[in-house]
Amino acid sequence: xxxxxxxxxxxxxxxxxxxxxxxxxxxxQELKFESYAEQQKYLKDAKDARDKVYHxxxxxxxxxxQTKDPAKQQIAKDVNDYCTKTIGTSxxxxxxxxxxxxxxxxxxxxxxxxxxxLKWLNPATQQKEAQRLALEAGMYKKAALDNAKKxxxxxxxxxxxxxxxxxxxxxxxxxxxxxxxxxxGAFKNLGDIQxxxx
Numbered sequence: 001x002x003x004x005x006x007x008x009x010x011x012x013x014x015x016x017x018x019x020x021x022x023x024x025x026x027x028x029q030e031l032k033f034e035s036y037a038e039q040q041k042y043l044k045d046a047k048d049a050r051d052k053v054y055h056x057x058x059x060x061x062x063x064x065x066q067t068k069d070p071a072k073q074q075i076a077k078d079v080n081d082y083c084t085k086t087i088g089t090s091x092x093x094x095x096x097x098x099x100x101x102x103x104x105x106x107x108x109x110x111x112x113x114x115x116x117x118l119k120w121l122n123p124a125t126q127q128k129e130a131q132r133l134a135l136e137a138g139m140y141k142k143a144a145l146d147n148a149k150k151x152x153x154x155x156x157x158x159x160x161x162x163x164x165x166x167x168x169x170x171x172x173x174x175x176x177x178x179x180x181x182x183x184x185g186a187f188k189n190l191g192d193i194q195x196x197x198x
Contacts, residue, residue, distance in 0.1 A: 008088050010057045016091045017053040019196055021046055024097060045101055052104040053091070056083050056111050063115050071123040071130055078137035079118065083111050085144035093151040114140075174198060 008016065024046040033039040060080040067076045086107050094100040114137065123130040174187055177198045183190060187198065 007085070008092075010061060010084060013053060013057060013084065013087050013091065015193075016196075017050045017087075019193070020091060021050040023197075024049075046097075049101050049104050052108045053087055056087060056104075056108055059115055060084070060111060063118060067118070069123055071134070072118060072121060075118055075121075075130075075134050075137045078134070078141045079111065079114050082114075082137065082140040082144045083107065085141070085148055089144065089148045089151055093148075 025043065028039065028042065031042070033042065060076075060083040064073070064076045064080055067073050087104075090100050090103045090107070094103060114133075117133055121130055121133060178184075178187065178190075181194075181197055183194055183198065187195065190198065
């Protein structure tokens with residue numbers, strides 16, 4: 001049976017972006033860089049990725065708050081849903097640092113463009129443009145949801161297949177990760193942030 005992907009609130013997405021940023025900073029100790037400048041670029045890019053998440057979420061929410069026209073309000077909600085779902089997909093399913101950075105950069109550019117179009121739209125005098133933008137925003141929202149569903153089913157299935165082929169029990173994997181992080185006791189007794197880290 002197909003389930004819809006878990007929707008994370010903007011606040012939860014902020015926390016997840018911060019957690020991923022911290023993990024990327026911690027990985028710095030494991031990575032070898034050719035130069036100090038390369039190391040600084042890695043840190044800057046990691047921070048920029050987190051900041052792009054913050055920017056897109058805040059811009060989309062501000063757009064809803066500032067839009068009073070009912071026609072524009074629905075478009076603003078669709079753009080917000082598209083941005084939120086796309087960010088959720090990138091943070092939850094894209095493990096590659098470079099791929100996620102590129103994905104977020106393109107999302108920021110696209111969301112800024114949609115928000116700017118909506119800002120200058122006058123539905124009373126630009127009815128065809130309003131219809132086009134409403135259709136486009138709805139299409140992006142649907143595509144983001146479809147994409148999230150595909151990711152949600154593909155990633156766990158691939159991971160389960162790998163575990164089965166490797167003859168690794170999921171419980172053993174959880175215990176190994178807890179030990180690496182220095183957590184003691186049962187997984188169910190960990191705090192929410194600790195569970196995410198494991």
